[in-house]
Amino acid sequence: MKTALLYLMSAFYLVGGINHFWNPGFYLKMMPPYLPWHENLNYLSGLAEIVLAILLLFPTTRALAAWGVIALLVAIFPANYYMFQARETVFSTLPSWLLIARLPAQGILIAWAYWYT
Numbered sequence: 001m002k003t004a005l006l007y008l009m010s011a012f013y014l015v016g017g018i019n020h021f022w023n024p025g026f027y028l029k030m031m032p033p034y035l036p037w038h039e040n041l042n043y044l045s046g047l048a049e050i051v052l053a054i055l056l057l058f059p060t061t062r063a064l065a066a067w068g069v070i071a072l073l074v075a076i077f078p079a080n081y082y083m084f085q086a087r088e089t090v091f092s093t094l095p096s097w098l099l100i101a102r103l104p105a106q107g108i109l110i111a112w113a114y115w116y117t
Contacts, residue, residue: 002115006056009112013069014053020046029090032082048072056116066116073110080106 020027024042031038052072055065083091084099091099 005112006062006116009069009116010053010056012053013049013056017046017049017051017053020049027079030079030083032078035078045072045076063117066113069113070110070117073106073113077103077106 020042024039027042027045028038031041035041048068049072052065052068055061055068080102083094084103087094087096087099
């Protein structure tokens with residue numbers, strides 16, 4: 001089960017990372033206004049997701065990649081919080097419960113990555 005969940009997590013970050021390049025507008029809307037260089041940060045986080053997804057697959061780099069995933073999840077938390085803050089304007093098409101659920105979901109994703117450290 002742990003191996004299957006590892007492949008699932010890797011696929012999750014690989015697809016998400018690629019999507020940063022295919023659909024950047026989706027991610028740019030999530031960026032809080034106080035962050036600089038939105039486009040660069042979007043591509044950097046997408047690249048980080050892709051690299052970490054690949055590194056998770058190799059036993060020699062798995063623990064380092066898992067720590068990298070944790071760091072990335074912490075780094076993108078402000079975007080999730082911003083989505084909740086802007087729920088009545090920028091993200092009015094998404095249900096509020098989903099935007100609220102994204103906040104503790106980060107903790108679940110961190111715990112999932114920590115399992116591989």
